[in-house]
Amino acid sequence: MSGIYLHIPFCRKACHYCNFHFSTSLRLKDEMIEAICMEIGMRKNYLPNSHLTSIYFGGGTPSLLKDADLELIFKTISKHFSWDEMTEITLEANPDDINPATLSTFKKWEINRLSIGVQSFFDEDLKWMNRAHNAGEAERCIKAAQDAGFANLTIDLIYGSPTTTMEMWKKNISTTLSFDIPHISSYCMTVEEKTALFHQIKTQQSIAPDPEKSANQFDMLVSNLVSHGYEHYEISNFGKPGHHAIHNTNYWRGAEYLGIGPSAHSFDSKTRSWNIPNNKKYIDGMLASTPVTEVEILSDATKYNEYIMTGLRTMWGVNTLKIQSFGPEKAAYFNKMVIKEVAGGYINKIENDFMLTALGKHFADRIAMNLFFIDE
Numbered sequence: 221m222s223g224i225y226l227h228i229p230f231c232r233k234a235c236h237y238c239n240f241h242f243s244t245s246l247r248l249k250d251e252m253i254e255a256i257c258m259e260i261g262m263r264k265n266y267l268p269n270s271h272l273t274s275i276y277f278g279g280g281t282p283s284l285l286k287d288a289d290l291e292l293i294f295k296t297i298s299k300h301f302s303w304d305e306m307t308e309i310t311l312e313a314n315p316d317d318i319n320p321a322t323l324s325t326f327k328k329w330e331i332n333r334l335s336i337g338v339q340s341f342f343d344e345d346l347k348w349m350n351r352a353h354n355a356g357e358a359e360r361c362i363k364a365a366q367d368a369g370f371a372n373l374t375i376d377l378i379y380g381s382p383t384t385t386m387e388m389w390k391k392n393i394s395t396t397l398s399f400d401i402p403h404i405s406s407y408c409m410t411v412e413e414k415t416a417l418f419h420q421i422k423t424q425q426s427i428a429p430d431p432e433k434s435a436n437q438f439d440m441l442v443s444n445l446v447s448h449g450y451e452h453y454e455i456s457n458f459g460k461p462g463h464h465a466i467h468n469t470n471y472w473r474g475a476e477y478l479g480i481g482p483s484a485h486s487f488d489s490k491t492r493s494w495n496i497p498n499n500k501k502y503i504d505g506m507l508a509s510t511p512v513t514e515v516e517i518l519s520d521a522t523k524y525n526e527y528i529m530t531g532l533r534t535m536w537g538v539n540t541l542k543i544q545s546f547g548p549e550k551a552a553y554f555n556k557m558v559i560k561e562v563a564g565g566y567i568n569k570i571e572n573d574f575m576l577t578a579l580g581k582h583f584a585d586r587i588a589m590n591l592f593f594i595d596e
């Protein structure tokens with residue numbers, strides 16, 4: 221299980237809620253592609269296995285990549301890694317970039333999964349979010365991708381925006397279902413510091429999301445998707461059987477991955493490293509063969525905490541045998557703390573596995589924090 225993540229740090233517009241690393245200036249795009257290709261070569265031995273189970277273009281907006289950019293990147297990956305037709309190759313695409321020409325470029329490079337940033341089928345929501353696309357494009361792009369033969373599609377939706385009424389959310393779900401897409405990711409609108417939305421709320425130019433409405437919209441989403449045959453396999457992710465995301469599932473299940481590009485994180489089971497979230501400094505570092513990367517050696521406590529945080533969010537939950545591998549102290553601490561969550565109805569215990577209940581899914585972060593082990 222080895223995956224590569226490529227961070228493409230450019231966007232046409234800054235969505236008001238977004239705290240990912242990106243620039244709305246494409247001035248450094250060519251140098252960025254060159255630096256990304258250099259990093260792929262420099263870090264070719266990072267993964268224990270050079271055969272890739274997944275390649276994931278994220279960002280930012282990777283659908284801004286042109287044919288020549290993809291050619292450079294794929295040619296570089298193929299010099300150092302192998303993959304086959306079973307390898308999941310995902311590209312995140314924004315609706316305003318999807319047209320017959322771009323779809324045919326994505327096909328040409330054997331991208332076999334598109335992740336489309338729809339977010340909502342309503343103009344009110346999209347304008348409030350400052351998205352680059354409109355509601356008409358949101359629907360048209362899904363149809364265009366399906367017509368071009370992209371059966372393996374996933375779309376992103378956001379619930380809990382102040383503009384999204386319960387009626388609108390119900391319609392977003394029914395419109396989504398009408399496309400019969402095999403995978404859906406849905407995230408709660410959250411207000412992150414240093415975003416335009418944070419500033420707008422602070423200065424009373426916008427109202428904050430209502431947690432109760434967000435919780436109700438999450439419940440509506442889960443019950444509708446599950447009753448239409450989707451497996452709720454991770455808190456924010458739903459897949460028809462056989463359509464779980466390979467790349468992200470490997471990440472949640474603790475497999476190694478190599479992150480390329482500014483701000484990208486990598487994990488090799490012993491360490492976590494991350495590149496500087498600055499386009500110019502990333503490029504200068506790579507081109508001078510002096511990458512600006514930080515590395516953290518993971519203690520047993522950090523490994524345990526990461527396992528709790530990611531594992532609990534999945535339908536497989538966490539397993540006591542695995543927890544014992546982090547040491548007897550962590551196992552004893554987990555056993556002591558988890559009893560309270562089980563008694564409160566937040567966690568189910570089935571043999572050696574512990575997973576969130578429907579109620580617990582509303583409090584995943586709080587529950588994980590209660591189970592975290594802090595080294596003295």
Ligand code: SF4
Nearest residue numbers: 231234235238279280
């Ligand atoms: S397109 Fe995606 S990465 Fe770019 S600003 Fe919007 S949410 Fe952030």
